[in-house]
Each structure stands twice: as C-alpha cells, then as structure tokens.
Amino acid sequence: MNYIKHLNAAFHRCYADDRLRPGHVSLYMALFFYWNLHRFAEVFYANRTEIMKMAKIGSRSTYHRLIKELSEWEYIEYLPTQSPARKTMVRLYHFRTTDSTVTGPTGTLMQRYCPKNVPPTLYTKQNKQYKLSEERKPKNEIEVIDFFKRKNWPSLDAKKFYNHYQGVGWKVGKAPIADWRAIAGNWMLKADEIKKTAAMKTVAKNGDHLMTQNQKDYDEPL
Incomplete structure (x- = not known):
C-alpha cells in the first residue's frame, strides 16, 4: 500500500x-x-x-x-x-x-483534477527573488512621516527609518518585510532603549549629584 x-x-x-x-x-x-x-x-x-x-x-x-x-x-x-x-x-x-x-x-x-489558474507565488525559484506587494512597504517617505506623527514619534526617526530600509530593499536580513508598520514599532522600541542606555552612561560618567558619601546627622536642625 x-x-x-x-x-x-x-x-x-x-x-x-x-x-x-x-x-x-x-x-x-x-x-x-x-x-x-x-x-x-x-x-x-x-x-x-x-x-x-x-x-x-x-x-x-x-x-x-x-x-x-x-x-x-x-x-x-x-x-x-x-x-x-x-x-x-x-x-x-x-x-x-x-x-x-x-x-x-x-x-x-x-x-484527475489539475488547476489551471494558479495564483502567482511570492517566491520564484527561477530568479531567487521575492515579489513584494506595494502594501508591504510604504509608498514614500511622506507616508512614513505621517505614520510616525500619528504615533507621536519624532519625524527625524521617521526619516532615519525610511532611509535605512529603503537602502536595504525593505528586507530584514534576506527575508522581505511583511509589515513595515510593525517594523517601525520595533525601530522605535530600540531607539528608546538606546536613549535610556546613553542617559545611564552619562550619569555614570558625570556622577549622580543626588548621591553622596558624606555621613549626615539628621538630628541637627536645618
């Protein structure tokens, strides 16, 4: 069998x-x-x-x-x-x-049934290239900036985001981006983490003025 x-x-x-x-x-x-x-x-x-x-x-x-x-x-x-x-x-x-x-x-x-109208696949083995639909990447930089403004994110980050992924063909590694808006959200999360890390390094370098090694007598009047 x-x-x-x-x-x-x-x-x-x-x-x-x-x-x-x-x-x-x-x-x-x-x-x-x-x-x-x-x-x-x-x-x-x-x-x-x-x-x-x-x-x-x-x-x-x-x-x-x-x-x-x-x-x-x-x-x-x-x-x-x-x-x-x-x-x-x-x-x-x-x-x-x-x-x-x-x-x-x-x-x-x-x-035996053999379908004639087979929808085109996203991946063609002949040229080893992915065919992205227009909905999976923004139409232009203005669309990205408008999206960032609606999220109350800086316009400068929108331009950085657009220029970066425009330069790499709207891919993450070798895989095409499925949803650029989700990638933009991750971009901003990483940007916030970078800003927080930089702020902590600055405090560590300059010293925290609220911290002191002096022993104080809190029984004394101010």
Missing part, C-alpha cells in the same frame, strides 16, 4: 464528491491515521472515543452518521457489531492513481 498515492487519490475523490462535508473529511483522515498505526491491515479496530477525539467530533450521533455515510459512499466499510464481546471494525478501501486518472474501489475512473 503506497501511502502517498493512496492519499493523493483520496484527496482527488474528496474534491470531486459534493456530498462530503468537513466532518466527513476529518473523520476519514482520523481513520486513515489509525489504519496507518495498524500497518494498513485488512480490517482494524475502530475505537470510537479515540477517533472522535482525533477527528474533533463531539457528538456520538454525528460520529455514527458520518461513518455510516462514508461506508455508504464507499470510502470505507463500517463493520459494527451488536455484541459487547466483539469490537467494531473498519476497512478502508484502497484508492490508487495513474498518470491521468484516479481509480476507486468499484473500478470507476475519475479524471
């Missing part, structure tokens, strides 16, 4: 089946997970409590409805038992793929 080919075929069949709902797909994947744990046995024990937890199904009635529908639609074979001494078993049908078709348990052929 080929793990990848089976899942590919199952996903293609799920795509083409309008009867399925998210609960069906979730339950099928949970059953597949336990089938894998049982090393793809012909039949395996379906522990309802564990499978419901894995599939995120909170109702027993929903579980029984979904598993019976999967059985009716020939995704699985549900083998319930009325005897408390016997365990409820499940069999998963084998799905397989060829180069152009998907074959189901009854031998019916389904055309």
Whole structure:
C-alpha cells in the first residue's frame, strides 16, 4: 500500500464528491491515521472515543452518521457489531492513481483534477527573488512621516527609518518585510532603549549629584 498515492487519490475523490462535508473529511483522515498505526491491515479496530477525539467530533450521533455515510459512499466499510464481546471494525478501501486518472474501489475512473489558474507565488525559484506587494512597504517617505506623527514619534526617526530600509530593499536580513508598520514599532522600541542606555552612561560618567558619601546627622536642625 503506497501511502502517498493512496492519499493523493483520496484527496482527488474528496474534491470531486459534493456530498462530503468537513466532518466527513476529518473523520476519514482520523481513520486513515489509525489504519496507518495498524500497518494498513485488512480490517482494524475502530475505537470510537479515540477517533472522535482525533477527528474533533463531539457528538456520538454525528460520529455514527458520518461513518455510516462514508461506508455508504464507499470510502470505507463500517463493520459494527451488536455484541459487547466483539469490537467494531473498519476497512478502508484502497484508492490508487495513474498518470491521468484516479481509480476507486468499484473500478470507476475519475479524471484527475489539475488547476489551471494558479495564483502567482511570492517566491520564484527561477530568479531567487521575492515579489513584494506595494502594501508591504510604504509608498514614500511622506507616508512614513505621517505614520510616525500619528504615533507621536519624532519625524527625524521617521526619516532615519525610511532611509535605512529603503537602502536595504525593505528586507530584514534576506527575508522581505511583511509589515513595515510593525517594523517601525520595533525601530522605535530600540531607539528608546538606546536613549535610556546613553542617559545611564552619562550619569555614570558625570556622577549622580543626588548621591553622596558624606555621613549626615539628621538630628541637627536645618
């Protein structure tokens, strides 16, 4: 049993089946997970409590409805038992793929779906360059200054911020910036830390005039 080919075929069949709902797909994947744990046995024990937890199904009635529908639609074979001494078993049908078709348990052929209108990715392997949308970087320096003013941040810091990231192509290291406003917030946090550190160094260098080593007698009147 080929793990990848089976899942590919199952996903293609799920795509083409309008009867399925998210609960069906979730339950099928949970059953597949336990089938894998049982090393793809012909039949395996379906522990309802564990499978419901894995599939995120909170109702027993929903579980029984979904598993019976999967059985009716020939995704699985549900083998319930009325005897408390016997365990409820499940069999998963084998799905397989060829180069152009998907074959189901009854031998019916389904055309493999290949999407035509694939949205362009942000990263192209050919030129190894990221394509940034205009929303991920400011339009110009004025937009940055206006943003800093709304945050009550100095305009000088806005110009420094814009010039720095304009010079590096609006990247952090090699990764493109996803949100320049968030980066601006980090820029100001670091600027405040630098100012505080500089102030502490100045105090340490010049001495704190509020501190003294002289012993005072506080019993004496001022």
